[in-house]
Amino acid sequence: MSTAPTRATLGASSFTASALGLGLMGMSDLYGAADEAESIATIHAAMDAGITLLDTGDFYGMGHNELLIREALRGHNREDVEISVKFGAQRGPDGSWLGIDSSPAATKTALAYTLRRLGTDHIDVYRPARLDPNVPIEETVGAIAELVKAGYVRHIGLSEVGAETLRRAAAVHPISDLQIEYSLLSRTLEAEVLPAARALNIGVTAYGVLSRGLLSGHWTSDREVSPADFRGHSPRFQGENLNHNLRLVEALRVIAEAKGATVAQVAIAWVASRGSDIVPLVGARRRDRLAEALGALDVTLTTADLAAIEAAVPAGAAAGDRYAAAQMAHLDSEH
Template sequence: MIEKRMIVGQEVSALGLGCMGMSTAYGEADRGESLRTIDRALELGVNFLDTADIYGVGHNERLLAEALKGRRDEVFLATKCGIVPNPQSGFPSGADGSPEYIRGAIDRSLQRLETDHVDLYYLHRPDPQVPIEESVGALGELVAAGKIGAVGLSEASADTIRRAAAVYPIAALQSEWSVFSRDIEAQVVPTCRELGIALVPYSPLGRGMLTGSAEALTDLAANDFRRTLPRWQAENLDANIRLTAAIRDIADKHDAQPAQVAIAWLIAQGDDVIPIPGTKRRTYLEQNIDAMNLVLSAADLEALGALVPAGDRVPDMGWVMRDTVAR
């Protein structure tokens, strides 16, 4: 049985499933295989499913509703609001953290998910034009209304997290964190631990780079957004691929896959860390779950912690500030 960890008093699997790629961003998706992947995740004990209203502009939430028919009570379901899509392209065009937007967004998500509540509701990005206190106040009202079980933030700064937690308890902080993305360790991680906030790393496999599955831009689909990221460009990509050799060496020593080493490194960062690797295929899902059985040595952890990738991490919607205006 997969190990469990806690979010607001509820047991969740120590490894969640990020569902974004089943609808957007990483090339073409296969609806049938996506549904089978979700079904297999539940069968193997993964009960923490992560989606958002922006993923496929509602498509991902509708996909989860289909996958969870008759099984809603088996999962800890998380979704998000606050990123506004461009009506033509569907890509993010801004953030809206106003109370009015949040109240409407949850109702639209619940309708698509075909449920009367979600267990965790994140503000997907802080809106730089709206005080975080106002956004979180509205989220707290949704808890009181029974529409959400707990409040989360995503890609927020330490200061924003503190301001938010002063208004309403924050259950989880979702941010990119991996062997190659360490910036949250300086201030965000200590702040969350001081306040008792669970850490939910997305892209724990470095958006696929740590798996070695896409070693050149030519391996990526034309609509794969990684083509736009600094770490996947020219000399940066070549340097980062060379770095992944160290991960492969550790994996070989343990008769494991590089992706499993990357996940095991995150799991080893603390009992409050619940990674949500995304996949749309059962093969990779099972491989990721097997990483729970991989125990890295102190020397392994030190070697992995010393890796410094080429190119900056660019958070999704990095042009949206991680702090908000003062109240």
């Protein structure tokens, strides 16, 4: 039986949630088809195991993910979970990406629709999904601060922004957490972004802890990827990049097996070991994958283990960027 997640308090705003969260994107979008009944069962299993932090975006399946959460929470106490919502990504009816809009009016409009889809009167953490190049971060945070004052939002978060943006945002209103990709294969935040967040008392909710499945221990070089799965276009999953990255996974597997753990469990435990101010988000879409992820809570990494992991997968060892060039251009955190 896996250990239940402890509680974590993030940021100056004292946002409290489970120390392991569930990222729901793949249940609606971007990873190919998902089973809705299994998705809801997985959310229920996560809640039963003590996971209370549910992370979504209003653009995941163009609202489908929020409706999925609403259905999963039917008959449950809303106060038993913390819902984190990203907004601002604009999409067409064909699913195409149209840019970012986190202007004050768009921010408030998006929240109105999110509250209706979720069937709730408040969001625990509300955050722009990316920095809008046309809107100063002060204006976006100021608009969310008005929503906090009105009781519609409890905490303000950010996503994939750099150190200077963090500082500017925190000058307007306390920021609970920065959501950003962090894994053994994605560590660029360690240079400037993470130190800035810590100096500002801003926590981190880390997504992509298994690097989109690369670090799951289940990915193979001959796996067929559906046209609806964005990993088919991700640089890390292409050609020799993929072969190189899978060799890193096999080096990690040796360490995991010596500990009686899986590759995924060691990868999640490594992120969790980075600090009590970091909450890993696991993107399990099925109950068996969730059970495996929860097993990471029982993995204790010693100093020797951490040294072995660093030797097997050194910082910067991944081949290929974490997104295609067009998406990388939207990451303030990488500039």
